[in-house]
Amino acid sequence: MIQVGIVGGTGYTGVELLRLLANHPQAEAKVITSRAEAGVRVDAMYPNLRGFYDLEFTVPDVDTLSGCDVVFFATPHGVAQAMMPELISRGVRVIDLSADFRIRDHEVWADWYGQPHGCPELLPQAVYGLPEVNREQIAGAQLIACPGCYPTAIQLGFIPLLEAGLIDPKDLVASAASGVSGAGRQAKVDNLMAEVTDSFKAYGCGGHRHLPELEQGLGDVLPVGSDPVQLTFVPHLLPMVRGIHATLFGNLTASAGDLQALFEARYADEPFVDVMPAGSHPQTRSVKSVNTCRLSVFEPQERGKVVVLSVIDNLTKGASGQAIQNMNIMFGFDETTGLNLPGLLP
Numbered sequence: 001m002i003q004v005g006i007v008g009g010t011g012y013t014g015v016e017l018l019r020l021l022a023n024h025p026q027a028e029a030k031v032i033t034s035r036a037e038a039g040v041r042v043d044a045m046y047p048n049l050r051g052f053y054d055l056e057f058t059v060p061d062v063d064t065l066s067g068c069d070v071v072f073f074a075t076p077h078g079v080a081q082a083m084m085p086e087l088i089s090r091g092v093r094v095i096d097l098s099a100d101f102r103i104r105d106h107e108v109w110a111d112w113y114g115q116p117h118g119c120p121e122l123l124p125q126a127v128y129g130l131p132e133v134n135r136e137q138i139a140g141a142q143l144i145a146c147p148g149c150y151p152t153a154i155q156l157g158f159i160p161l162l163e164a165g166l167i168d169p170k171d172l173v174a175s176a177a178s179g180v181s182g183a184g185r186q187a188k189v190d191n192l193m194a195e196v197t198d199s200f201k202a203y204g205c206g207g208h209r210h211l212p213e214l215e216q217g218l219g220d221v222l223p224v225g226s227d228p229v230q231l232t233f234v235p236h237l238l239p240m241v242r243g244i245h246a247t248l249f250g251n252l253t254a255s256a257g258d259l260q261a262l263f264e265a266r267y268a269d270e271p272f273v274d275v276m277p278a279g280s281h282p283q284t285r286s287v288k289s290v291n292t293c294r295l296s297v298f299e300p301q302e303r304g305k306v307v308v309l310s311v312i313d314n315l316t317k318g319a320s321g322q323a324i325q326n327m328n329i330m331f332g333f334d335e336t337t338g339l340n341l342p343g344l345l346p
């Protein structure tokens with residue numbers, strides 16, 4: 001049994017980690033932090049966890065966290081950077097759900113996140129925690145940078161086509177929509193029920209902070225000698241709580257062949273990627289609360305365009321489920337431990 005610490009246990013990804021860990025036979029949450037709720041019992045704040053946890057939130061403290069085998073950061077960007085050098089030097093394994101270690105170039109990170117990077121010297125040892133690409137490096141890593149929620153849905157959709165050199169990397173388009181929990185639990189007027197319900201809007205069209213992460217990750221899977229990736233990414237806010245639906249467009253550079261077979265073969269051994277039968281339209285509700293990414297691929301009217309539909313739960317495969325998948329790989333557990341459940345319907 002490994003002992004787990006969670007920094008940021010009161011946020012949406014923090015409580016999703018707690019929900020999933022309650023079902024994990026080889027990991028036990030020992031330290032759960034919140035500055036605002038220190039001293040409050042976890043199950044008093046989150047009654048869905050009654051009977052599962054006998055713990056109180058505590059103020060984050062490196063000494064206490066260092067007693068854990070693995071520490072998850074479920075905190076806003078900038079927080080993990082501040083505590084990371086000390087935790088790493090003490091040999092703790094860390095899985096960061098924030099964006100702090102996702103982008104290899106600290107200057108690019110600083111441009112998009114509006115602050116200097118707190119510990120650029122640790123960036124080279126951070127492994128990008130997308131198991132479908134980096135499984136071997138994850139197994140040996142001390143520091144995991146969990147992918148963003150949009151980047152998970154979008155990369156898994158484009159990867160088979162880019163790896164096979166079948167689409168033009170210079171002209172990728174991703175139109176994606178997220179439920180409101182993607183914005184976190186902090187109060188913001190834009191996310192009030194009266195602002196969001198019965199409406200639909202794009203945001204970040206001029207440039208969203210996930211763009212550099214996406215272009216880096218998509219570029220990593222290209223065949224050697226390919227043109228660099230240029231992606232047009234437009235996120236949208238959907239009037240629902242959980243889920244991301246990404247619609248991806250690419251221009252085929254060669255005769256496509258059997259795209260369905262390509263996708264099925266690429267993900268045949270992946271426990272958390274489900275390629276739907278040809279002609280299917282995956283729905284966000286089919287992945288609600290589970291770690292699955294569900295995909296389908298089309299070549300409409302055979303006019304040289306490929307369209308991929310990709311759905312995930314932003315809090316599960318887009319954050320906390322993927323973080324636990326990484327933990328399972330790092331500690332040599334079966335990768336699906338604690339995560340092998342069907343989605344909630346209806």
Ligand SMILES: NC(=O)C1=CN([C@@H]2O[C@H](COP(=O)(O)OP(=O)(O)OC[C@H]3O[C@@H](n4cnc5c(N)ncnc54)[C@H](OP(=O)(O)O)[C@@H]3O)[C@@H](O)[C@H]2O)C=CC1
Pocket residue numbers: 007008009010011012013014033034035036037060073074075076077079097098099147148149181182183184185186314315318319
């Ligand atoms: N929501 C989503 O769908 C996804 C989120 N992420 C990322 O995961 C991270 C967490 O997101 P989410 O759960 O939505 O965020 P929330 O805003 O819901 O929660 C943030 C948590 O961090 C704690 N926290 C805030 N500031 C600090 C600080 N300075 N030091 C220590 N703890 C702090 C808060 O508790 P307190 O202030 O009481 O200490 C709270 O528990 C973010 O980086 C986000 O970008 C990644 C993928 C998807």
Ligand SMILES: CC(=O)N[C@@H](CCC(=O)OP(=O)(O)O)C(=O)O
Pocket residue numbers: 097098099147148149150178179180181182183184210235237
């Ligand atoms: C709906 C919404 O606001 N979504 C957030 C992205 C989700 C998120 O938390 O971003 P990370 O995956 O990088 O942590 C946004 O657009 O900023």
